[in-house]
Amino acid sequence: MxxxxxxxxxxxxxxxxxxxxxxxxxxxxxxxxxxxxxxxxxxxxxxxxxxxxxxxxxxxxxxxxxxxxxxxxxGDTKISLNHPLAAQYYQCLREIKNSFEVKDDISVSLFSKFPDVFIIESRExxxxxxxxxxxxxxxxxxxxxxxxxIAEGEKLALDIRSRCDYIENIVRIIEERSPEVVQAYKTKLKERIREMLEEAVAVDDYRLSMEAAIYADRSNITEEIVRLNSHIAQLRKSLKESQPIGRKLDFLIQEMNREINTIGSKANDLEIINYVVDVKSELEKIREQVQNIE
Incomplete structure (x- = not known):
């Protein structure tokens, strides 16, 4: 395949x-x-x-x-001599020569000038x-x-597989980073509240936990990561098929772009956003390669 x-x-x-x-x-x-x-x-x-x-x-x-x-x-044509007509031309030329004492010889080139002396037929x-x-x-x-x-396709497939490996590795890092983002948000929120109050007062941990939980729900990227990994697996599987897969791969790249964009917008974390940019760059390179696949 x-x-x-x-x-x-x-x-x-x-x-x-x-x-x-x-x-x-x-x-x-x-x-x-x-x-x-x-x-x-x-x-x-x-x-x-x-x-x-x-x-x-x-x-x-x-x-x-x-x-x-x-x-x-x-070739596709057949040329033959019209003997009866040529004989008549010859007889007439001899009469002209004898009757008027014309000294010029009767030449082949002279015969070629007469119409219908040569018969041109299309050969079937x-x-x-x-x-x-x-x-x-x-x-x-x-x-x-x-x-x-086929040889060019094998090179394209090799390049796409290596880029899928790279993307998969980045997605794994993003997945590991995601829980840390919620904790960092909770810590930052606690510090901001204290700065606003300008005094060392106790901060309600329950309210902080509630805010962190709401943030965690809003920024949860688990579904996007699962779908993105699924698309990567489908892309790899498609590369083993023998029938034309260009349009299918193009669709998968579009869906992968959609998921990584959602991850970037929901994560609200500079480190994850930088990883998202890397993934988008690799996806664009894959998309360019896919444009040349049957």
Missing amino acids: MIKSMTGFGRGEARDSERLFTVEMKSVNHRYNDIVVRMPKRLTYLEEKMKDMVRNEIKRGRVEIYVTLENLGT EDEDEIWQCLKNAANQALEALVAMR
Whole structure:
């Protein structure tokens, strides 16, 4: 199982007795599956077959296909001599020469100037034979393209996994820091009350505990941390799938961003906020990588 990048290139060649096909394919990022084929006009009837072949292997990305054809045989035209007409032209030229004592020779170049002396016919080609040759070249290009996309996908997956490890470690630190924030808030509140009263009076511990409990409830980030860890686990699992996962990963990154933003707004702690900034930075780097995954 492996993920695929949307970036790649492949080239293939195939020949038979009559023709040589060269096919080049390149793919780049695209939201949908967009396939563009550029080939000689007389082969446009094969365009949909080419697209179907690519669609079977590539589900997302813009793929540009370039097909060139070199004729090795007689080509698609047949030229023959119209013997009866040429004979009549020749007879007429001889009569002109003899009757008017014209000294110029009757040359081949002179015959070529007469209309219809040469018959040009379109030679019927075997469409199945043409497609088979083109298909062989296209298969080579497609295999090379897919192989490059897989190799690039493996690198992307490795990078994303390492960033997930880093994020998971920061989330663990935030989770450990969270209870300390409540205690720090309680201590700070107690000091502020004493400063406001400007005298060493006893502070009601019960009221302090109530305020701290309200703060703890308001700043509790347990649910967000659980969901964030769940999204990280889903992201890792998705990286092992073979089907296109780009849109799924994009959704998971959005949800992870939502959870970390909530943690930052609820924690009200400078140290945790700094960790949140680090996580958001890593998520943005992952999001950029995900844009290139099929």
